[in-house]
Amino acid sequence: MAILQAPPPKSSPGRGRKTVRTLGELLITAGLVILLFVVYELYVTDVFSAEKQANAASTLEGDWAKGRELHPELIDGQAFAKIYIPTFGADYHFTIQQGTDEKSLEVGPGHYKGTALPGEPGNFAVAGHRVGKGAPFNDLDLLSSCDAIVIETQTDFFVYRVLPHADEIAGWATGKGRDPKCRRVSTLRTNAQDGGPYGQTVGREVVTPDQVTVIAPVPHRAPDLLPPAQQVALLTLTTCHPQFSDRQRLIVHAVLTNQYPKGNGATYAQLLQALGEG
Template identity: 60%
Template sequence: MRTVGEIFITLGLVVLLFVVYELYITNWMSAKLQREANADLDSQWSNERELHTDPIDGKAFARIYIPSFGADWSFTIQQGVDAAALEVGPGHYKSTAMPGEPGNFGVAGHRVGKGAPFNDLDLLASCDAVVIETADSFYVYRVLPMQDEVAGWAQNQGSDPRCADVAPLQDTQGAYDQTFGRVIVTPDRGDAVSPVPYKANETMPESDLAALMTLTTCHPQFSDRERMIIHTVLTNQYAKEQGANYADLLREIGEA
């Protein structure tokens, strides 16, 4: 019994050390990498010759902001979703659209450890803003209606000023009949970031594609059994004026 007890104590210590490493040490390491990525991105954007270069694998090319998570919540977005890229912050699925383009701009991020940028994605509600900053523009996306909100959208949330440019895609595009603000799927549903979500084989002219951004993360918290998918739609694009910053944009879109 004494030996068994010692084994359990040892296993408990190992588990405790793993939790400390996963929740604290990896967060600290990722925070350092994120600071470096932010500095590199500022340097890149200050060099006009580099404003329109294609993203480099593993390097930051944009920033993501979620106003409802606080005015100081922001992360760089790296090109790619491999382990090294996601250790720095959210990563762009390279096969998906770029910010502002028709189709689906797909972004993945950790929910626990390694900075946990997408820890609170489950708190996002329909019409909440998600802002993407590139070298020359701010793109404002808003969370699409949830499945249980679609039927009464116009009479309920649709009257909210923040929802002025948000409507169920099912009303206008039958191909998007599975695209809602929040969807929980199994890990094999890589088609969540297809141009038309969940329909990898859907073909339509680019002019008919909605301009979407899809955020993906593990679900539930502390597990990778499923994936949480947040679908948003582009509502505004603002060219970055000289001296303009994110705080100015928040006042412009009524999120300050």
């Protein structure tokens, strides 16, 4: 008759196999952690920032309705203006906070302290996130020359338009510069040799993070190059570049072309119609 025999003992995995399995488990865990972090940065922070943005807008509108004077003493972290970019849709709008610290930028775009205020000669400079935390400047690279950027304050709407891009300057006068919406947009150059004080100021550029002179009163120039009375009223928007990286900065420069007082309850929708972009 057959004799029952115990099965041979299972061989234990070697040390190398255990190491590979442990390493694999660690990589999977690390991958999940990274995935959760990405989800948090891309989506969860957007939810938090949307709530903060709504609160900031409500507070700002309440201050304006009460006639509170917000200038010239701006308060760190508090909103004092709004930004609209018609190219991004009629619903695109964010408050602008005073300061560019992380707490301010979690609410929305932030004003570089020490730069000009809306409508003033010099350079009104604003920073914003490109990914996560509301990502107000996610599509900044899609702006074209002459596209409008509207800044609303307690008393006025200021319309800035993106300056010519570097590859458009040579043929601007006979090319795109003839477009009706470009009527008040020039290259800002004053001579053919060096372009004058604004010879390095173009509508879009990519720089390294240490090139802080892009937000100088005259971009890329010494702060005291021109007295305020001779400075052009500019708007500069800055954000990280490329997307998902802070290795560089994407810069958009725009020039003030119109100012509309907010008399008789004027609204942004009415302004869009006046601009022919509604």
